[in-house]
Amino acid sequence: MPGFGPVLTVFVKPIQDELGWSYTTIATGFLIGSASGAVASSLTGWLVDRYGPRVVVALGGVGLAGALVGLSTIQEPWHFWTFFGLARGSVIAGVEIGSSVAIAKWFVRQRGRTLAVKSMGQRSGQVVLPIVSFLIMDASDWRTAYVALSGFACLAIIGPALVLMRSQPEDHGMLPDGTTDLRNAQGDRRPQARVVEEESWTLREARSTRAFWLITVFLICTPFVQGATNLHMAPIFHDRGLSEGQAVAIVSIFGMSSVSSILPTGFIMERVHVRLGAMVQAVLVLTTMVLLLVPTGGFPLAVLWAIIFGVAAGMRNVIEVLLLANYFGRASLGAIKGFTAPFRMISPFGPVLAGFIRDESGSYTGAFILFASVAVLMLVLMVFATQPAKTPTEPQPAGA
Numbered sequence: 001m002p003g004f005g006p007v008l009t010v011f012v013k014p015i016q017d018e019l020g021w022s023y024t025t026i027a028t029g030f031l032i033g034s035a036s037g038a039v040a041s042s043l044t045g046w047l048v049d050r051y052g053p054r055v056v057v058a059l060g061g062v063g064l065a066g067a068l069v070g071l072s073t074i075q076e077p078w079h080f081w082t083f084f085g086l087a088r089g090s091v092i093a094g095v096e097i098g099s100s101v102a103i104a105k106w107f108v109r110q111r112g113r114t115l116a117v118k119s120m121g122q123r124s125g126q127v128v129l130p131i132v133s134f135l136i137m138d139a140s141d142w143r144t145a146y147v148a149l150s151g152f153a154c155l156a157i158i159g160p161a162l163v164l165m166r167s168q169p170e171d172h173g174m175l176p177d178g179t180t181d182l183r184n185a186q187g188d189r190r191p192q193a194r195v196v197e198e199e200s201w202t203l204r205e206a207r208s209t210r211a212f213w214l215i216t217v218f219l220i221c222t223p224f225v226q227g228a229t230n231l232h233m234a235p236i237f238h239d240r241g242l243s244e245g246q247a248v249a250i251v252s253i254f255g256m257s258s259v260s261s262i263l264p265t266g267f268i269m270e271r272v273h274v275r276l277g278a279m280v281q282a283v284l285v286l287t288t289m290v291l292l293l294v295p296t297g298g299f300p301l302a303v304l305w306a307i308i309f310g311v312a313a314g315m316r317n318v319i320e321v322l323l324l325a326n327y328f329g330r331a332s333l334g335a336i337k338g339f340t341a342p343f344r345m346i347s348p349f350g351p352v353l354a355g356f357i358r359d360e361s362g363s364y365t366g367a368f369i370l371f372a373s374v375a376v377l378m379l380v381l382m383v384f385a386t387q388p389a390k391t392p393t394e395p396q397p398a399g400a
Contacts, residue, residue: 045338060094
């Protein structure tokens with residue numbers, strides 16, 4: 001989580017107070033990191049399919065840890081852009097794509113719940129790390145907090161990836177969902193549990209469908225809105241009259257709401273089509289943007305907002321991976337996910353645009369209106385993203 005908006009947001013004001021940078025300057029680092037991660041994902045997605053996630057995730061952890069140390073030394077904007085760009089890019093192209101694709105390859109029937117457990121780890125970081133960072137800053141400064149986060153990244157990512165991660169169950173005589181591949185003397189397969197077969201598409205086949213491109217645009221829209229709001233969350237509520245402590249509390253309430261919504265979302269998505277979940281997510285995002293347009297309400301309205309936005313964020317963690325996996329299967333998931341990543345270079349313009357609007361107008365109102373419009377587009381995209389079906393292969397005549 002040190003490479004994501006909910007942690008960076010608690011660093012924004014201390015960095016501004018010391019270095020005098022604008023919101024746009026800080027958001028530009030977010031843009032650079034997102035863009036570099038998107039470009040690199042087109043390669044790392046293929047690497048995960050071919051060689052497995054272990055080294056990809058571990059190298060992502062190394063990049064993140066080193067970049068966080070670098071962030072503790074910054075003096076100029078280009079320092080921040082370089083090191084935060086490396087931090088976020090390492091997370092997106094290494095840690096995130098490797099872990100999400102690995103889990104999707106190991107599970108089919110239980111994919112929703114297992115991706116939810118993985119996402120709960122991420123979102124728990126959104127609860128804990130902003131508070132820990134704030135307490136370290138209160139006792140020392142924001143530079144020390146970045147050094148501490150670097151040590152945490154080493155412990156939480158690099159070692160576990162090298163020791164625990166594996167590519168796919170077939171490499172270990174198993175089938176998805178923990179089923180052991182047993183065979184009797186005649187060679188007939190006798191699985192220990194029900195195995196769910198899913199139709200897998202190649203990247204070329206997936207690209208030929210309408211659903212693929214509608215999903216790709218949806219995956220551009222979600223971080224454009226939600227990623228921007230994550231980054232600017234604390235400043236948004238500073239502007240609405242909340243104290244610095246109250247703003248950090250809103251970030252943590254958002255994180256707790258997100259964590260608590262993830263596992264139910266995972267179980268529900270095993271029983272209903274992921275397309276319906278994406279529609280609900282879009283409606284919740286739209287609701288939160290409308291709430292931010294309410295001029296009054298104080299801390300109670302902020303808490304309500306954090307709860308709803310947290311649920312939407314928790315759903316996003318599960319749904320973003322399930323969309324591609326459930327529509328197109330697991331065989332080429334890394335390549336498919338990697339192919340969509342460069343298109344998401346549009347997404348990090350959301351945080352920069354929000355920062356620019358705030359710098360120029362003195363208010364985030366214009367950004368909230370824009371983001372509400374994008375949420376409507378997200379809903380429309382999913383209405384038309386019906387599940388595609390492969391064209392049946394014509395049987396060959398005898399002797400062909």
